[in-house]
Amino acid sequence: SQQGEEDPQALSIQEGENATMNCSYKTSINNLQWYRQNSGRGLVHLILIRSNEREKHSGRLRVTLDTSKKSSSLLITASRAADTASYFCATDGYSGAGSYQLTFGKGTKLSVIP
Amino acid sequence: DGGITQSPKYLFRKEGQNVTLSCEQNLNHDAMYWYRQDPGQGLRLIYYSQIVNDFQKGDIAEGYSVSREKKESFPLTVTSAQKNPTAFYLCASSTPPGLAKNIQYFGAGTRLSVL
Numbered sequence: 001s002q003q004g005e006e007d008p009q010a011l012s013i014q015e016g017e018n019a020t021m022n023c024s025y026k027t028s029i030n031n032l033q034w035y036r037q038n039s040g041r042g043l044v045h046l047i048l049i050r051s052n053e054r055e056k057h058s059g060r061l062r063v064t065l066d067t068s069k070k071s072s073s074l075l076i077t078a079s080r081a082a083d084t085a086s087y088f089c090a091t092d093g094y095s096g097a098g099s100y101q102l103t104f105g106k107g108t109k110l111s112v113i114p
Numbered sequence: 115d116g117g118i119t120q121s122p123k124y125l126f127r128k129e130g131q132n133v134t135l136s137c138e139q140n141l142n143h144d145a146m147y148w149y150r151q152d153p154g155q156g157l158r159l160i161y162y163s164q165i166v167n168d169f170q171k172g173d174i175a176e177g178y179s180v181s182r183e184k185k186e187s188f189p190l191t192v193t194s195a196q197k198n199p200t201a202f203y204l205c206a207s208s209t210p211p212g213l214a215k216n217i218q219y220f221g222a223g224t225r226l227s228v229l
Contacts, residue, residue: 004156033217042118042204042220043157088156092216101172102218104149106156 004032004089004105012111019076021108023089024069030092032065033102034074037086046087047074081114117141120205120221126229127192127199135190135224137205144209146188147218150174151202160203163188192226200228 007022023032031050035043049056049065049072056063062075076083086107093103118139127133139146145164149157159172163182177196182188188207192199202225206218 031216040202040223040225042120042222043206043218044220045217048217090218101159101162102216104157106154 004091004103006087006089006105006108008108009106010109010111012113013079015079015081015112015114017079019079019083019110019112021074021087021089021110023072023074023105025072025089025091025103026070027091027093029067030094032063032072033090033092034061034063034072035088035090035104037088037107039085043088076110079110079112081112083110084112085110118205118207118219118221120203120224122224123222125224125226127226128229130194132191132193133226135192135203135205135226137188137190137221138186139188139207139219140186141207141219142185143207143219144185145207146182147206147208148172148178148180148188148190149204149206151204151223157204160190199226201226 005024031048033048034046036046037043047058047063049063060077065072086109088104088107090102090104121136147162148160151157158174160178161180163169166185169180169182179191202223204223205221208218
């Protein structure tokens with residue numbers, strides 16, 4: 001079952017601008033992760049934020065997590081044409097029967113125009 | 115060169131035919147996963163395996179089968195019972211889930227089409 005829900009579904013910006021994507025989820029989580037997918041390729045892990053963290057940085061990426069609102073945001077600063085891709089949030093939580101799974105949202109398609 | 119290798123990159127299935135997608139990893143990960151991705155959609159879990167000789171159904175297992183005889187390999191068979199198999203299939207592996215960090219590493223995918 002898909003728990004994460006990204007917003008917006010598509011985003012088009014000019015090179016150099018910042019891009020913000022949001023993710024909402026429904027149940028309690030251990031951590032939340034963001035992945036990137038170039039067209040026709042596999043996903044690549046970008047950043048992980050634990051449930052007891054509020055903000056995390058990695059290079060031009062900034063992730064926030066608000067567990068009270070069950071939401072997260074991914075900010076890409078000073079975007080480049082090479083950032084054009086789909087971005088997915090994934091929640092890591094207990095899914096029953098002794099199992100933990102990542103549950104992916106539908107993604108935000110980011111287009112950065114040179 | 116460590117990672118996950120999926121083959122083939124493109125696969126065509128005739129009606130009534132079973133086809134098998136290969137997934138091999140040399141990351142020494144215990145857990146492996148198969149996902150299906152339809153256009154404009156997220157990933158849906160087909161099957162996963164947390165250890166050799168054990169696997170569990172995901173959200174959309176009907177029409178698919180898997181085996182996990184070796185740690186490195188987790189092949190997926192799309193059977194003739196899967197009536198709408200056209201999709202992009204992704205294999206992933208991870209360290210055991212539930213250990214605070216469940217980061218998944220993905221292959222490049224197999225695009226399956228029906229002839």
